[in-house]
Amino acid sequence: MIPGYSADVPLPGFLTVRNVDPHHLEKYLLPQEMDEDSVLIRRHPAMLLRYVLESFGALILAGVLSAVVHQSTILTLIWVGFLAVTSRLAFKVFEWSDEFFAVTKVRVMLVHGIVTRRVDMMPLSKVTDLTVDRTIVGRMLGYGTIVLESAGQDQALSKVEYVPEPEAIYLDISAVAFGHGDD
Incomplete structure (x- = not known):
């Protein structure tokens, strides 16, 4: 759960992490x-925190350097550098918004990448163990890592980081993988 977030107040569409519109997932x-038991989420926005902080730091650095440097060519280079850092943030936000983690009755998959689309997949029948890892920062911000283990094989998809509400997703994956237990 996002701290301070009530389920009655919907998040803006691009920040939604559950019940996302998988506009390109159907082709995979x-x-x-x-x-109805499938899990479809977007990873937690905290994965963008590094790029936000870098952009903020670049803005402060560009502002300080602009006050010190008075040569126009160097000022232009400073602000072009800031624009490059900010452009990377914009790209990462777009990339994050176009990425999906899905658990169906057949497999677990992570679809990601803008320039090069990548689909990491593990058959659900190969999942032998699920683990939830949460750091202190992850607990404060509401994300964690789901570790999928299989019987002695290296899989393309073994770890999914920045999973929102990881305990709930863990239970959802368990329900899909191992049944509801109400039979």
Whole structure:
């Protein structure tokens, strides 16, 4: 749960982490693969924190250097550098908004990348163990890491970082992978 967030107040569409619109996910899914038990999320926005802080630091540095340096060519280079750092932030935000983590009744998959689209996948039948790791910062901000283990094999998808509400997602994955236990 995002601190201070009430479920009655919806987040803006681009910040939504659950029940996201998988506008390109369907081309990677088998027919009838998604059902009501499937999990479909976007990773936590905290993964962008580094780039936000870098952009903020670049703004402060550019402002301080602008006050000290008076040569126009160097000032131009300073602000072009700031724009480059800010452009990287914008790219990372766009990349984050176009990335999905899905657990269906057949497999677990992470679809990510803008320039090069990558689909990491593990068959659900290969998942032997699930682990939730949370750092102190992750507990404060509401994210964690889900570790998927398989029987003695290296898989393309073994760790998914910045998972929002990791305990709830852990239970959702367990329900899909191992059944509800109410049979």
